[in-house]
Amino acid sequence: MITAREEKLNYLTADYGVKSWLLTVDHKRIALLYLATITLFFFLGGAFAVLIRLELLTPAGDLVQSQTYNKLFTMHGVIMVFFFLIPAVPAVLGNFLVPLMIGARDLAFPRLNLASWYIFVIGGTLSILAAILGGVDTGWTFYTPYSSTYSNTYVMITAVGIFITGFASILTGLNFIVTIHRMRAPGLTWFRMPLFIWANYAASLIMVLGTPVVAVTILLVGVERAFGLCIFNPNCGGDPVLFQHLFWFYSHPAVYIMILPTMGVISELVAACTRKQIFGYKLVAMASVAIAVLGFLVWGHHLFVSGQSVYAGLVFSFLSYAVGIPSAVKVFNWTATLYKGANTYQTPMLYAFGFIGLFTIGGLTGLMLAATGLDVHVHDTYFVVAHFHYIMVGGAIMGYLGGMHFWWPKMTGRMYPELPAKLSALVIFVGFNLTFFPQFLLGYLGMPRRYHAYPEEFQVLNVMSTAGASVLAFGYALPMFYFVWSLRYGQRVGNNPWGAKGLEWLTSSPPPTHNFDVTPIVTEPAYAYAAEEGAEIVHT
Amino acid sequence: MGSRLPLFPEQGSALAGEVDTFYFFMLAVSAFFSVLIAGLVIYFAVRYRRRSENQRGEAIHGGMTLEIAWMVIPFFLTMIMFFWSAKLFVRISRPPDDAMEIYAVGKQWMWKLQHKEGQREINELHIPLGQAVRLKMTSEDVIHSFYVPVFRTKMDVLPGRYTTTWFKPTKTGKFHLFCAEYCGTKHSGMIGWVHVMEPNEYQAWLAGGAEEGTLATRGSKLFQDLACINCHRPDGKGRGPSLEGLFGDRIDLEDGEKAVVDEGYLRESILSPQARLAKGYPPIMPTFQGLVTEDQLLQLIEYIKNTEKKTKPGAAPAAKR
Ligand SMILES: [Cu+2]
Ligand SMILES: [Cu+2]
Numbered sequence: 041m042i043t044a045r046e047e048k049l050n051y052l053t054a055d056y057g058v059k060s061w062l063l064t065v066d067h068k069r070i071a072l073l074y075l076a077t078i079t080l081f082f083f084l085g086g087a088f089a090v091l092i093r094l095e096l097l098t099p100a101g102d103l104v105q106s107q108t109y110n111k112l113f114t115m116h117g118v119i120m121v122f123f124f125l126i127p128a129v130p131a132v133l134g135n136f137l138v139p140l141m142i143g144a145r146d147l148a149f150p151r152l153n154l155a156s157w158y159i160f161v162i163g164g165t166l167s168i169l170a171a172i173l174g175g176v177d178t179g180w181t182f183y184t185p186y187s188s189t190y191s192n193t194y195v196m197i198t199a200v201g202i203f204i205t206g207f208a209s210i211l212t213g214l215n216f217i218v219t220i221h222r223m224r225a226p227g228l229t230w231f232r233m234p235l236f237i238w239a240n241y242a243a244s245l246i247m248v249l250g251t252p253v254v255a256v257t258i259l260l261v262g263v264e265r266a267f268g269l270c271i272f273n274p275n276c277g278g279d280p281v282l283f284q285h286l287f288w289f290y291s292h293p294a295v296y297i298m299i300l301p302t303m304g305v306i307s308e309l310v311a312a313c314t315r316k317q318i319f320g321y322k323l324v325a326m327a328s329v330a331i332a333v334l335g336f337l338v339w340g341h342h343l344f345v346s347g348q349s350v351y352a353g354l355v356f357s358f359l360s361y362a363v364g365i366p367s368a369v370k371v372f373n374w375t376a377t378l379y380k381g382a383n384t385y386q387t388p389m390l391y392a393f394g395f396i397g398l399f400t401i402g403g404l405t406g407l408m409l410a411a412t413g414l415d416v417h418v419h420d421t422y423f424v425v426a427h428f429h430y431i432m433v434g435g436a437i438m439g440y441l442g443g444m445h446f447w448w449p450k451m452t453g454r455m456y457p458e459l460p461a462k463l464s465a466l467v468i469f470v471g472f473n474l475t476f477f478p479q480f481l482l483g484y485l486g487m488p489r490r491y492h493a494y495p496e497e498f499q500v501l502n503v504m505s506t507a508g509a510s511v512l513a514f515g516y517a518l519p520m521f522y523f524v525w526s527l528r529y530g531q532r533v534g535n536n537p538w539g540a541k542g543l544e545w546l547t548s549s550p551p552p553t554h555n556f557d558v559t560p561i562v563t564e565p566a567y568a569y570a571a572e573e574g575a576e577i578v579h580t
Numbered sequence: 581m582g583s584r585l586p587l588f589p590e591q592g593s594a595l596a597g598e599v600d601t602f603y604f605f606m607l608a609v610s611a612f613f614s615v616l617i618a619g620l621v622i623y624f625a626v627r628y629r630r631r632s633e634n635q636r637g638e639a640i641h642g643g644m645t646l647e648i649a650w651m652v653i654p655f656f657l658t659m660i661m662f663f664w665s666a667k668l669f670v671r672i673s674r675p676p677d678d679a680m681e682i683y684a685v686g687k688q689w690m691w692k693l694q695h696k697e698g699q700r701e702i703n704e705l706h707i708p709l710g711q712a713v714r715l716k717m718t719s720e721d722v723i724h725s726f727y728v729p730v731f732r733t734k735m736d737v738l739p740g741r742y743t744t745t746w747f748k749p750t751k752t753g754k755f756h757l758f759c760a761e762y763c764g765t766k767h768s769g770m771i772g773w774v775h776v777m778e779p780n781e782y783q784a785w786l787a788g789g790a791e792e793g794t795l796a797t798r799g800s801k802l803f804q805d806l807a808c809i810n811c812h813r814p815d816g817k818g819r820g821p822s823l824e825g826l827f828g829d830r831i832d833l834e835d836g837e838k839a840v841v842d843e844g845y846l847r848e849s850i851l852s853p854q855a856r857l858a859k860g861y862p863p864i865m866p867t868f869q870g871l872v873t874e875d876q877l878l879q880l881i882e883y884i885k886n887t888e889k890k891t892k893p894g895a896a897p898a899a900k901r
Contacts, residue, residue, distance in 0.1 A: 106767075183762065184723075185723070185739065186722040186763060191764070315630070316637025320642035345735050351731055357669075360660050361661065363656070364658060367659070373642075378625060379628065380640060393621060397618060400617050404610035411606065412666055414603055419734060419760070486729025486730075491767070492767070495756060495771075565780075
């Protein structure tokens with residue numbers, strides 16, 4: 041007789057105690073470790089953002105001192121980019137889902153996976169230490185020679201923190217690539233893989249190939265600071281612009297580390313909420329790979345006015361347009377998937393709609409920034425700030441939260457409450473636009489970024505932005521509460537509360553430690569919702 | 581609280597209007613696609629909403645024609661964007677030949693501007709209406725960026741190098757000058773004004789200051805004070821080459837290469853003389869790194885630019901800007 045007490049063990053109940061968590065090699069538990077850590081970082085980075093927006097309420101720099109303000113936006117950027125956005129989707133959702141979605145028991149290197157979390161924590165701790173000691177004021181971009189010669193803040197500790205964290209990213213990427221190559225369930229051919237797997241595969245390529253470059257770049261800054269070697273300092277033969285090339289060679293693709301896995305999430309959400317195969321599955325899969333490859337060739341669009349030659353500027357502009365096409369394709373394909381779907385308005389779908397909206401605006405304004413002649417005017421203004429927040433915050437966090445809602449029942453075995461969740465999606469969407477749309481106007485008017493004080497005529501738009509930010513902050517805080525609430529009071533769910541396709545929905549919620557009692561055998565393409573889509577169907 | 585709510589910047593140069601036209605084109609394309617996507621998403625979401633718990637979507641997997649269409653149409657649109665903006669960019673990057681030259685030096689946290697006639701200003705730049713102005717810029721410390729929104733131009737100001745920007749004002753008045761590249765503590769205080777004046781007022785303004793003489797005179801004084809003159813004698817009989825009328829020449833270097841004498845080359849010759857040696861001369865010139873300021877360097881360069889080729893027999897005087 042099975043009673044409620046003797047319920048089947050799952051990965052959460054398999055073992056108890058702090059040690060069982062800190063020494064776990066279960067990818068699902070490691071995903072939760074990452075989740076806890078990056079959530080902490082998100083609210084820390086968010087707190088800095090609140091102070092920034094408060095300071096900008098008035099034209100005069102009156103809330104904090106200039107240098108404090110500079111430290112605030114630097115630490116906001118460093119924490120949000122390196123310690124939240126880059127790990128968010130891959131290290132949390134990817135870690136949890138990659139093995140489940142391909143029918144594997146774990147990632148290829150479970151210990152390496154745990155090591156990556158420790159490395160991440162060490163790097164993060166160092167960066168927080170730098171903040172506690174007094175902070176760093178170089179901007180998250182660390183442009184030389186300011187960072188290498190002039191700044192007398194805690195550049196070194198922060199740099200070492202980021203350097204170390206890079207290895208966490210490399211290990212995760214490596215783990216995903218090997219896992220996806222070697223551990224797919226029988227019958228799961230490449231073109232039967234869920235698009236989330238394709239997207240994480242593409243992002244992993246960037247993590248493995250790109251991260252070493254930024255690590256070396258940061259190391260060079262450190263070496264120049266510590267030993268006075270002349271790498272970027274022009275007074276003794278160095279080249280300050282070299283840094284920008286090296287930095288953006290990683291940091292442009294890094295945007296795709298954030299956005300590609302998020303696009304993967306959106307594909308899953310759209311498929312499940314329309315109960316339909318993604319329109320042009322192969323094209324979307326290939327678009328991910330194309331973005332990853334082309335993304336490495338466009339770094340120079342950050343340097344149109346940095347003294348790079350006019351011809352180099354034109355080439356980088358052209359290539360930036362090229363990388364825009366596969367992104368546009370994805371948006372069109374998601375939209376087309378809705379045609380004749382069985383569409384719901386459940387929370388994950390609302391987040392997916394939000395993503396499509398914000399990503400479209402972010403992408404279109406990206407086309408404006410890729411336009412050399414126009415970028416000269418808006419480069420380094422609030423236009424750029426607005427643009428990348430639409431992509432990396434609007435887009436990426438919308439997708440991340442959408443994914444969190446969609447897989448929350450799988451992770452915890454319980455459903456979040458639908459009404460507040462729908463509210464959060466709406467509040468975030470509205471709050472986000474209120475915060476960042478005025479910044480496009482500010483940018484075109486000419487307000488430079490990273491300004492502690494600003495001329496009076498920019499005030500009204502800044503006040504609007506700050507007002508929006510308070511709505512946004514409420515929207516971001518909301519899920520925190522009901523997610524925690526649902527851990528205890530949420531409705532219990534079965535294996536597949538959404539009626540979705542995908543191997544992760546075959547196993548119990550939460551899954552057992554080894555994911556599947558029997559290894560699943562795949563006989564159909566991804567998202568084979570329609571009745572006649574049997575094992576034999578071959579299509580485009 | 582400032583109650584003004586400007587939504588669009590003034591146009592202070594001919595280029596500004598053209599940049600704005602392109603911007604409106606981009607806005608139109610963006611609005612079209614945003615509305616298209618949002619419209620379709622909402623329409624499909626409502627029209628094909630799930631009506632029963634077990635309903636499934638139709639078996640539609642894709643459509644070649646459609647997919648090709650939405651790769652090809654955006655591609656052509658982006659190519660229009662690329663070529664149009666490239667045309668603007670080339671114009672923004674190439675100052676016209678008749679531009680008058682002003683020197684700018686950025687340092688934490690101020691702009692220093694020097695007119696050839698001798699006026700020097702800090703965080704203010706006076707220029708005449710309708711006259712193209714070319715700025716030759718450098719930085720004493722970190723990277724700054726010279727940005728005048730009403731002209732829609734911006735150019736980074738780099739230490740150790742000269743960069744150029746230009747504009748042709750079409751409107752008199754007082755306009756913001758910003759440093760756009762983050763440069764440390766008082767970055768947001770590195771701002772100033774560009775005053776565009778009627779040409780006759782500008783002439784009056786020019787006549788006002790400059791007790792110390794033109795830039796070139798100051799350069800020539802430095803040339804003597806720093807003892808450059810001892811080696812670089814105008815008659816060419818010193819230990820170093822004569823610098824008269826050197827600017828703009830293509831010269832031979834010791835290692836067999838050639839070099840065009842521009843501001844960058846002169847700068848390098850004074851700060852790291854051994855980097856590129858003039859052919860036939862020993863490497864005896866001392867470095868002046870740390871001995872001359874960026875301002876003085878520009879004065880020396882301006883002086884060398886203004887000298888005439890008079891001692892080299894047979895050589896025609898080089899055309900001067
Ligand atoms: Cu980029
Ligand atoms: Cu500056």
